[in-house]
Each structure stands twice: as C-alpha cells, then as structure tokens.
Amino acid sequence: MMKKALTLISLLWGAGFIIAGIVMGILGYRHISYSIYFLLPFVTFGLVGVIPASLLLLMTYAKTWRGRLAWVVLYVIAITAIVESVAIWKKYYEIPRNGGPYLVFSGDPKTTMTICWAAEKAVPGKIDYVKDGESGWLHAECASAHYPKVLLEGLQPGTHYRYRVPALGNKEHSFQTAPSAPEDFSFAVYGDNRHAGFISFHQSVLRAIKREEPNYNGFRLILNSGDIVERSGTGHGWQWHSFLRDITPLASSRPYEVSLGNHEAGGSPKYYEEFFDYGVPDHWRVLDYAGVRFIALSTQDDLEPGSPQYAWLVKTLDTPPADTRFTVVTLHKPLLTYDPRERYHDPALRSLLEPLFPEKKVDIVFAGHVHAYEHHHLPAFEHVITGGGGVMLWNKPVPGPETVKTETCWHFCAVEVKGNTMSVRAIRTDCSLLDAFTITSKKI
Numbered sequence: 001m002m003k004k005a006l007t008l009i010s011l012l013w014g015a016g017f018i019i020a021g022i023v024m025g026i027l028g029y030r031h032i033s034y035s036i037y038f039l040l041p042f043v044t045f046g047l048v049g050v051i052p053a054s055l056l057l058l059m060t061y062a063k064t065w066r067g068r069l070a071w072v073v074l075y076v077i078a079i080t081a082i083v084e085s086v087a088i089w090k091k092y093y094e095i096p097r098n099g100g101p102y103l104v105f106s107g108d109p110k111t112t113m114t115i116c117w118a119a120e121k122a123v124p125g126k127i128d129y130v131k132d133g134e135s136g137w138l139h140a141e142c143a144s145a146h147y148p149k150v151l152l153e154g155l156q157p158g159t160h161y162r163y164r165v166p167a168l169g170n171k172e173h174s175f176q177t178a179p180s181a182p183e184d185f186s187f188a189v190y191g192d193n194r195h196a197g198f199i200s201f202h203q204s205v206l207r208a209i210k211r212e213e214p215n216y217n218g219f220r221l222i223l224n225s226g227d228i229v230e231r232s233g234t235g236h237g238w239q240w241h242s243f244l245r246d247i248t249p250l251a252s253s254r255p256y257e258v259s260l261g262n263h264e265a266g267g268s269p270k271y272y273e274e275f276f277d278y279g280v281p282d283h284w285r286v287l288d289y290a291g292v293r294f295i296a297l298s299t300q301d302d303l304e305p306g307s308p309q310y311a312w313l314v315k316t317l318d319t320p321p322a323d324t325r326f327t328v329v330t331l332h333k334p335l336l337t338y339d340p341r342e343r344y345h346d347p348a349l350r351s352l353l354e355p356l357f358p359e360k361k362v363d364i365v366f367a368g369h370v371h372a373y374e375h376h377h378l379p380a381f382e383h384v385i386t387g388g389g390g391v392m393l394w395n396k397p398v399p400g401p402e403t404v405k406t407e408t409c410w411h412f413c414a415v416e417v418k419g420n421t422m423s424v425r426a427i428r429t430d431c432s433l434l435d436a437f438t439i440t441s442k443k444i
C-alpha cells in the first residue's frame with residue numbers, strides 16, 4: 001500500500017513539473033516565437049520534477065535500506081560533480097587564456113593600427129609585421145600584460161599589411177589602413193551579443209556577417225553597440241574568453257569598435273578598459289575613416305549638458321574634417337523604443353539628443369539594449385536599434401509613429417558608403433533581408 005502511494009506521489013510530482021514546464025513554455029513561446037523559449041522552462045521544470053521523482057521511485061523499489069542509501073549517495077555525488085565541474089571550468093578562465101588577435105584603432109587610422117590579444121602569461125608583447133608584397137619583417141613590442149596591445153606606427157595610408165603574433169603561434173593575419181582621402185567602403189554594425197546564462201547565438205550572427213562580406217567587398221570595420229558580456233567581474237572571465245574566440249576570425253583583420261553597454265559596465269568597466277584601448281581615457285571617442293565621422297558615445301556616463309561627455313560631443317560635432325560625408329553615432333541605450341516595457345524607455349536621452357543631432361547634421365544613430373531590430377525615421381536622421389547580435393530575444397517592440405520596421409530576430413546591419421549615399425541593409429542570420437534604406441549626404 002505504502003509502495004503504491006509513494007509510486008503515485010513520485011509520478012505525480014514528475015508529471016506535475018513537466019506539465020508546468022509545458023505551460024510555461026507555451027506562454028514563453030507565445031510571447032516570442034522562438035523554440036528556445038519553450039525548451040528553457042520545459043527543461044528547467046522537467047529537471048526539478050524528474051530528478052527527485054526518479055530518486056523516490058528508485059528508493060521505493062530498492063529492496064534494502066543499503067540499496068536506498070546507495071541511490072541517495074549516487075544522486076548527491078552526480079549533482080555535486082555537475083555543480084563543481086561548472087565552478088572549476090569558470091575558475092579556469094579567471095586567468096585570461098591565450099586568444100585573439102583582434103584589432104582596434106587607438107591612433108590615426110591612416111598611419112597606425114593596434115594589435116591586441118589575450119595571454120595566459122603576462123610577458124612583453126611582440127609583433128612581426130610587413131607591408132603586403134614585401135619580405136623584410138619589422139618588429140614592434142609593448143609592455144608585459146595579460147592583454148598586450150602593440151601600437152604599429154608610421155604605416156602608409158590605404159595599404160595592406162601582414163602580421164603575426166609569435167606568442168600565438170606565428171599564424172599570419174592581415175589588415176588594411178584607412179585611406180588618406182574619402183573612398184567607397186562598407187562596415188558592419190550589431191550589438192547585444194552577450195550570454196544570458198550560458199546561452200548566446202553570437203556565432204550565428206558572425207557567420208552571417210562572414211557569408212555576406214563578399215557582397216560588400218569586405219567590411220572594413222565592425223561596430224558593436226554594446227552588451228558584449230553578461231557580467232564582467234569575478235566569475236565571468238569565461239565570457240570574455242568566449243567573446244574573444246567568437247570575434248577573432250573577423251576582428252583579426254579589421255578593427256572592432258565597441259560602445260560601452262550597461263552589462264560590461266556593470267560593477268566596474270575596468271575589464272572593458274583592460275580589453276580595449278581606443279587611445280582615449282574616456283568611454284567616448286571619435287574615428288574619422290574615409291570621409292565618415294564615427295562617434296561612439298557612452299550611455300553609461302553622464303551625457304547631460306555641462307558634463308564632460310556632452311561638451312566633448314558638441315565640440316566634436318562642430319568640428320568635422322572638411323571631407324566628412326556622413327556622421328554616424330553609436331551608443332548603447334536608444335533614444336526611443338516601442339518595446340512595451342517602461343524600463344527600456346529613456347525620454348530624457350531622446351529630449352537631449354533629438355534636437356541636437358539635426359542641428360549638427362548627424363545622419364544616422366545605431367543603438368542596442370533592446371533585443372530586437374527597430375528602425376525609426378526621425379525628422380532629420382535615422383535611428384536604428386540593432387540589438388539582435390546573439391543574446392536571447394525577450395523584447396518585442398510594437399510599431400510606433402516613427403517606426404519604419406521592427407522585428408524580433410538575430411541580425412546585423414551591413415552599411416555601404418558609395419559617393420554621397422549610405423545604404424543600410426539589416427540582414428537576418430539566414431541572410432534574408434530584414435530592412436533596407438538609403439540616406440544621402442547632407443554635407444556635400
């Protein structure tokens with residue numbers, strides 16, 4: 001009798017949690033149409049149901065107390081081993097592991113390039129490099145660091161170079177310096193590639209960028225609008241390693257420029273600062289590349305009038321080089337979003353920047369933070385949220401008065417600058433077209 005009752009309890013317990021998982025899964029799937037939102041609650045609730053239920057069942061059918069005890073010990077050992085393995089794996093990555101290289105601009109893009117990588121042992125960084133087509137290798141060094149950054153100076157504009165990082169095994173890579181005058185080129189933009197728990201679809205987005213690249217004669221730059229890791233403090237070193245492993249195939253041959261997001265800034269931005277050196281002490285900067293002025297702002301730092309960042313922004317917008325065709329602003333938090341949830345809205349940011357940007361002839365803004373694609377047409381500039389870089393897609397914006405297109409999907413933006421036009425194509429990870437529009441320069 002007792003055995004039958006316990007069997008019934010264990011079966012009801014297991015089935016109850018599995019049903020709860022199915023119900024939660026259906027609710028998640030209805031909110032965002034991705035099967036992952038069904039599987040996550042199904043698996044989580046399923047485990048909570050199946051593990052204790054199966055143990056109870058085994059104990060019921062074990063013939064002796066010794067047998068029952070053996071099952072309990074086995075379960076405790078198995079669960080402890082799984083939890084401990086994860087802790088050991090995370091601890092392994094607390095010391096940066098060899099990875100990279102990746103490129104950034106920290107000086108004049110026409111005559112410099114900064115080569116970075118991650119090193120298990122903090123030893124002086126060394127780079128061999130040579131102009132493409134020549135054979136006399138040159139050498140450059142930097143001080144000891146876990147994230148060495150070697151600044152190559154005195155390069156020729158618009159020129160291809162080959163380089164190798166002896167500490168990473170002498171594999172040859174290449175890059176191209178910025179041209180000395182405006183020319184046609186393409187770049188890619190996306191954001192919010194971070195993990196949520198242990199899940200990220202960043203690699204699918206990067207594969208799509210790689211597949212699309214030949215259609216654009218190569219992307220000269222990769223811009224990321226922030227949230228590259230879930231958290232950046234102790235216990236999250238593995239996320240930096242994973243991020244570096246993901247971006248290396250692209251970032252080893254062109255600069256990778258990140259606007260600080262709230263996740264890598266959470267707690268302390270020191271990990272972000274250690275990983276990237278854009279040649280300035282602040283989290284905001286400007287890059288003039290082939291007639292396009294790229295301004296990266298930090299929505300994690302004060303942007304109010306009177307703040308150092310605001311003063312810098314106004315001055316930078318007022319003093320573009322004479323040959324500037326377009327001004328592109330990247331920042332993490334958007335000026336506007338039609339995601340229904342209040343916490344994604346920042347009316348103060350919109351009221352601050354929406355009047356300023358037309359006055360200073362900003363052409364387009366790329367933001368993130370909202371895990372979806374939104375394209376808004378504002379009176380004098382385009383506003384794009386490209387927050388589908390690989391993170392879980394839990395935002396579902398609705399169309400608003402300024403919305404041209406919105407969709408919740410993983411994607412990136414391919415931007416082609418040709419003469420006085422800039423064409424933007426938002427592309428899903430299956431390489432289908434999500435949105436396309438062209439803007440014309442207001443400056444020539």
Ligand SMILES: [Fe+2]
Nearest residue numbers: 227261262369
């Ligand atoms: Fe964010």
